[in-house]
Amino acid sequence: MPALRERRHAVVNRAWVREQLTLIGASAPVYNAVNRLLDxxxxxxxxxxxxxxxxxxxxIKGEALYVEPDNDDHTAWAPAQRGFLNVGDVxxxxxxxxxxxxxxxxxxxxxxxxxxxxxxxxxRYIDGREPNPDTGARHSPDVLEKKFHKP
Numbered sequence: 001m002p003a004l005r006e007r008r009h010a011v012v013n014r015a016w017v018r019e020q021l022t023l024i025g026a027s028a029p030v031y032n033a034v035n036r037l038l039d040x041x042x043x044x045x046x047x048x049x050x051x052x053x054x055x056x057x058x059x060i061k062g063e064a065l066y067v068e069p070d071n072d073d074h075t076a077w078a079p080a081q082r083g084f085l086n087v088g089d090v091x092x093x094x095x096x097x098x099x100x101x102x103x104x105x106x107x108x109x110x111x112x113x114x115x116x117x118x119x120x121x122x123x124r125y126i127d128g129r130e131p132n133p134d135t136g137a138r139h140s141p142d143v144l145e146k147k148f149h150k151p
Contacts, residue, residue, distance in 0.1 A: 012038055062103025064095040073150075080144035085121060089113045090147040093123075097143035106137060 017038065021031050037056075041049055058065055077092055085091075095108045109129065114136050115122035121144060122136040 011042060014038075058095075061096070062098060062100040062107065064103070064108030067092070067095055067108050075147055075149055077145040077147055080121070080141040080146045082119065082141050085113060085116065085141060085144075085146065087113050087115060090126075091121070091123060092145045092147065093139065094143050094145060097139075105131070106139075109137075111137070 014035070017034065018031075021034060026034070041052060044052065055065055080091060090110065090112055093106045093109045093111075097103065097107050098105075109123075109125050110127040111123035111125040113121055114124045117138075119140075120138045121141055122138055123144075124136045125132050
C-alpha cells in the first residue's frame with residue numbers, strides 16, 4: 001500500500017490578501033514580503049506551514065527555537081527567583097528573554113552561576129556553544145530558569 005501523503009493546504013486568495021494589507025495600511029515592503037512568504041509556502045503541508053510560521057515568528061524576534069533537552073527524569077526547569085539563586089546553580093536563559101542580536105547570542109543558553117552582583121546574575125555558559133564570553137554574561141533573574149531536582 002502506498003504511503004499516505006499529508007494534504008497540502010489551500011492556496012490563499014491574493015485579492016483578499018491585497019485587500020487585508022491595504023485595510024491595515026501596510027507599506028510596500030510589508031506587502032512584498034508577505035507575498036514572497038506566501039509564494040514560498042504555497043506547496044507546504046499544513047504541518048510544514050505551521051512549523052515555518054512558528055519558526056519565523058520566533059526567529060524574527062531573536063527567540064531561540066532549540067532548547068537543550070533534559071537527559072533525565074529527575075530534573076526540571078522553573079522560573080528563577082531573586083533570593084533563591086546561588087553560585088554554582090545551573091540556569092537556562094529563557095528562549096524569549098532578549099530580542100534581536102542579544103537574543104541570538106543568549107536565548108536558550110545553559111550555564112552555571114559564577115557570581116551574584118547587585119542583584120544581577122553572572123553566568124558562565126556550559127552548553128558548548130560559541131561564542132562564550134570569558135567574563136561571563138550578566139542577566140536579571142527575570143530572564144532565567146533554574147534547574148532543580150524533582151522530589
